[in-house]
Amino acid sequence: xxxxxxxxxxxxxxxxxxxxxxxxxxxxxxxxxxxxxxxxxxxxxxxxxxxxxxxxxxxxxxxxxxxxxxxxxxxxxxxxxxxxxxxxxxxxxxxxxxxxxxxxxxxxxxxxxxxxxxxxxxxxxxxxxxxxxxxxxxxxxxxxxxxxxxxxxxxxxxxxxxxxxxxxxxxxxxxxxxxxxxxxxxxxxxxxxxxxxxxxxxxxxxxxxxxxxxxxxxxxxxxxxxxxxxxxxxxxxxxxxxxxxxxxxxxxxxxxxxxxxxxxxxxxxxxxxxxxxxxxxxxxxxxxxxxxxxxxxxxxxxxxxxxxxxxxxxxxxxxxxxxxxxxxxxxxxxxxxxxxxxxxxxxxxxxxxxxxxxxxxxxxxxxxxxxxxxxxxxxxxxxxxxxxxxxxxxxxxxxxxxxxxxxxxxxxxxxxxxxxxxxxxxxxxxxxxxxxxxx
Ligand SMILES: Nc1nc2c(ncn2[C@@H]2O[C@H](COP(=O)(O)OP(=O)(O)OP(=O)(O)O)[C@@H](O)[C@H]2O)c(=O)[nH]1
Ligand SMILES: [Mg+2]
Numbered sequence: 001x002x003x004x005x006x007x008x009x010x011x012x013x014x015x016x017x018x019x020x021x022x023x024x025x026x027x028x029x030x031x032x033x034x035x036x037x038x039x040x041x042x043x044x045x046x047x048x049x050x051x052x053x054x055x056x057x058x059x060x061x062x063x064x065x066x067x068x069x070x071x072x073x074x075x076x077x078x079x080x081x082x083x084x085x086x087x088x089x090x091x092x093x094x095x096x097x098x099x100x101x102x103x104x105x106x107x108x109x110x111x112x113x114x115x116x117x118x119x120x121x122x123x124x125x126x127x128x129x130x131x132x133x134x135x136x137x138x139x140x141x142x143x144x145x146x147x148x149x150x151x152x153x154x155x156x157x158x159x160x161x162x163x164x165x166x167x168x169x170x171x172x173x174x175x176x177x178x179x180x181x182x183x184x185x186x187x188x189x190x191x192x193x194x195x196x197x198x199x200x201x202x203x204x205x206x207x208x209x210x211x212x213x214x215x216x217x218x219x220x221x222x223x224x225x226x227x228x229x230x231x232x233x234x235x236x237x238x239x240x241x242x243x244x245x246x247x248x249x250x251x252x253x254x255x256x257x258x259x260x261x262x263x264x265x266x267x268x269x270x271x272x273x274x275x276x277x278x279x280x281x282x283x284x285x286x287x288x289x290x291x292x293x294x295x296x297x298x299x300x301x302x303x304x305x306x307x308x309x310x311x312x313x314x315x316x317x318x319x320x321x322x323x324x325x326x327x328x329x330x331x332x333x334x335x336x337x338x339x340x341x342x343x344x345x346x347x348x349x350x351x352x353x354x355x356x357x358x359x360x361x362x363x364x365x366x367x368x369x370x371x372x373x374x375x376x377x378x379x380x381x382x383x384x385x386x387x388x389x390x391x392x393x394x395x396x397x398x399x400x401x402x403x404x405x406x407x408x409x410x411x412x413x414x415x416x417x418x419x420x421x422x423x424x425x426x427x428x429x430x431x432x433x434x435x436x437x438x439x
Contacts, residue, residue, distance in 0.1 A: 011044070011045065011046045012044075012045045012046065012082040012083055013045070013046050013048045013079065013080065013081045013082050013083070014040050014045040014046065014047050014048065014081065014082070014083045014084070014085050015047075015048055015049050015050075015051065015072065015075065015076065015079070015081050015083070015084045015085070016033055016036050016037060016040065016047055016049070016050040016051070016084075016085050016087065017050075017051050017052075017053070017064060017072065017084060017085070017086050017087065018032060018033040018036070018050070018051070018052040018053075018086075018087040018088075019052070019053055019054075019055055019058060019063065019064060019087070019088065020052050020053070020054045020055070021055065021056070021057065021058070022055075022056050022057070027298075028299075028302070029052050030052070031298060031299045031302070032087055032266075033050050033052060033087050035265075035266075035299075036050075036085065036087045036109065036112075037050060038216075038236075038237055039109070039112050039113065039116065039237055040085060040112065041236075042116050042236040042237045042238065043112055043115050043116050043119065044119075045083065045085075048079055048081060049075070049079070051068075051072070053065065053068050058088075060094075061093070061094065061097050062094060062097055062098055062101070063086060063088070063090055063094045063098070066101075069097075069098055069101045069102065070101060072084060072101075072102055073101055073102045073103060073104075076102050076103070076104050077103075081104065082104070082105060083104070083105045083106075083107060084098070084102055084104060084105065084106050084107075085106075085107050085108070085109070085112055086098075086106065086107070086108045086109065087109055088108065088109055088267070089108050089109060089110050089267070089269065090106070090108040092140055092141040095107075095108065095141070109267065110137060110269050110272065111137065113238070113265065113268075113272070114130070114133055114134055114137060114272070116237065116238050117129075117130045117133065117238060117241060118130050118134065120238055120239065120240075120241050121241050122241070122242065123241075123242045124192075125189070125192050125242065125278065125279065126241040126242050126279070128185050128188055128189050128192070129189065129241075129275050129276050129278065129279065130241075130275075131181075131185055132182060132185045132186065132189065132275045133271065133272050133275035133276070135178050135181060135182050135185070136182070136271040136272075136274075136275060137271070138178065139175065139178055139179075139182075142171060142174055142175055142178070189278050190278075192278055193277075193278040193281065196278065196281065196282070197281075197285075200282075200285050203257060205393065205394045205414070205417065206256065206257050207256040207257070207287055207288070207368075207369040208256070208257045208258075208259065208285070208286045208287050208288075209248075209256055209257065209258045209259070209286055209287065209288045209289070209290060209365065210258075210259045210261055210282055210283045210286035210288075210289050210290070211223060211258060211259065211260050211261060211289075211290050211292055212261055212264070212283055212289050212290070212291055212292070212307060212311065212316075213263060213264070213291055213292035213293060213294075213303075213307055213324075214263060214264055214265065214292075214293070214294065214297075214303040214304075214306060214307055215237045215238050215239075215263025215264065215265050216235065216236075216237055216239075216263065216294065217263065217292040217293055217294045217303070217326060217327075218233075218292055218294060218326040218327055218352045218353070219240065219260050219261070219263065219292045220232065220233040220239065220240050220244075220260050221233045221326075221352040221353060222290075222292055222324065222326060222350070222352035223244070223246055223258055223260045224352075225352045225353075225355060225358055226246075226248045226258060226358065226361075226362070227246035227247065227248050227258065229246055231244055231246075231260065237263070237265070238262065238263055238265075239263075240260055240261070240262060240263065241262050241279075242262075242279070243259050243260060243261050243262075243279050243282045244259065244260045245257050245258065245259040245260075245282075246258055246259075246260075248362075248365070250362050250365055250366040250369065251366055253396045253398060253412055254366055254369060254370060254396065256365060256369050258290075259282045259283075259286065261279065261280065261282060261283060262276060262279055262280070264306055264307045264310045265306065266302055266303070266305075266306040267306075268306070268310060270313070273310060273313055273314070277314075280314055283311075283314060283316050283319075284314060284315065284316050284319075286319060287319070287320075287369075288319065288320050288321070288322065288365075288368055288369075289311075289316070289319050289320070289321040289322070290321075290322055290324050290361075291304075291307060291321050291322070291323050291324065292324045292326050292352075293323060293324065293325050293326060293340075294326060294327050295325040295326060295327055295328055295330075295331050295337055295340065295349070296327040296328075296330035296331050296332075297327075300336075300340065320368070321346075322346055322347065322348060322364060322368075323344040323346060323347040323348075324347070324348055324350055324361065325337065325340060325341070325347055325348070325349040325350070326350055326351065326352050327351060327352070327353070328349045328350065328351050328356065328357065329351040329353060329354055329356065337349070348360055348361045348364055370412075372414050372415045372416070373412050373413065373414055373415070374412070374413065374414075374415050374418045375398075375410070375411070375412050376391075376395070376409075376410070376411050376412075376413060376418050376421070377408065377409070377410045377411075378391070378408070378409050378411075378421075379406055379407070379408040379409075380406065380407060380425075381405055381406055381407075382402060382405050382406060382407050383405075387421070387424075387425060388407065388409070390417075390420075390421060390424075391409055391411050391413070391421065394413050394414070394417040394420075394421075395411040395412055395413030395414075395417060395418075396411060396412045396413070397409055397410070397411045398410045398411055398412060
């Protein structure tokens with residue numbers, strides 16, 4: 001898919017526009033536009049200037065005031081800019097009106113995020129998800145850009161071109177092509193989703209943990225620290241788009257599976273979440289969430305709320321969650337940190353970068369992962385391979401001893417599997433011993 005912001009030989013110069021509405025503080029407007037600047041920087045743009053207009057409510061035609069739009073038009077020309085980026089979503093009509101006045105390129109926050117996603121998508125799944133999100137975004141804006149869209153989707157859709165009926169309008173045809181492409185993408189994603197589901201079923205007996213959190217909170221760095229791995233991390237937004245799962249060893253007898261996920265951001269548009277559902281399902285099927293927080297950020301509360309909002313939308317807000325206050329090596333204001341620890345008593349403070357607090361985090365994970373565990377010891381005839389396999393597949397064998405055609409196994413497993421084991425053992429099996437004990 002063609003990107004709106006490509007990597008031109010010359011860096012594109014951008015002007016950022018924010019609106020401070022009644023009831024919002026100057027600080028939150030500043031933080032928001034600073035985040036937009038980081039997004040623009042991540043997308044490879046040079047931010048030349050930021051403008052915040054204070055207004056009671058957004059203008060329906062221009063979002064900002066018309067006078068302000070005219071002012072921006074002259075700044076645009078004066079500074080030789082190439083893009084104006086709005087710190088919010090614009091309706092298709094607002095974008096069109098603004099482009100007419102400014103006589104230049106106008107993009108909104110979602111479009112910028114979509115572009116970053118497109119730049120950072122490397123696996124097939126992420127590419128399909130991003131393309132779906134882009135088409136979702138473009139569909140209502142088609143009137144403005146049907147010419148190049150028809151070119152884009154024609155190559156990608158088999159059967160789209162050539163189905164043109166006589167007298168049919170180009171726009172309607174383009175819409176239909178996009179919808180066709182969207183359903184092709186959706187069914188490919190459904191297949192991937194199905195495979196993922198099967199993969200997860202295979203590891204049902206494992207304790208699974210998902211790292212969730214605001215973009216740039218340090219999720220990938222934390223996974224690297226926990227798993228002794230080297231996944232890509234960067235001081236850019238949305239560095240990770242694909243879920244990566246690693247085994248994290250917690251003790252000699254315990255390991256858990258930890259999955260890194262795409263970061264969240266405030267005002268994440270619904271259709272974007274919908275497009276990333278296949279990826280985000282990793283979260284839904286986890287037994288525990290680690291909500292990673294950048295404790296050094298000036299907007300901790302907004303970030304925590306944004307993440308909790310998305311978790312609610314995904315229906316994942318009832319999964320047991322531990323708050324991981326990360327980047328404590330960068331926290332200056334210790335009193336703010338201790339306030340935070342009061343608000344979220346179930347927390348661990350760490351530095352994923354220097355390893356501080358990681359042992360406590362592992363101890364907490366171990367405690368949670370093993371809380372339903374029991375220790376079994378069983379002594380059965382060697383011939384009952386199926387039972388022995390069941391133990392190996394669903395538990396962690398601590399010791400085994402073979403004697404006189406019998407095998408004595410000591411293992412730890414979830415109560416659920418121990419119960420299953422006891423129930424499924426045939427009455428005819430000569431068991432010398434089976435003990436199940438809580439530890
Ligand atoms: N000082 C400090 N920096 C950290 C810490 N953890 C992560 N970082 C830095 O924060 C930046 C973002 O880290 P990532 O691990 O890529 O963050 P992420 O949450 O995976 O971000 P996305 O994948 O973009 O959502 C990187 O530059 C890290 O080096 C920490 O504990 N202390
Ligand atoms: Mg990451």
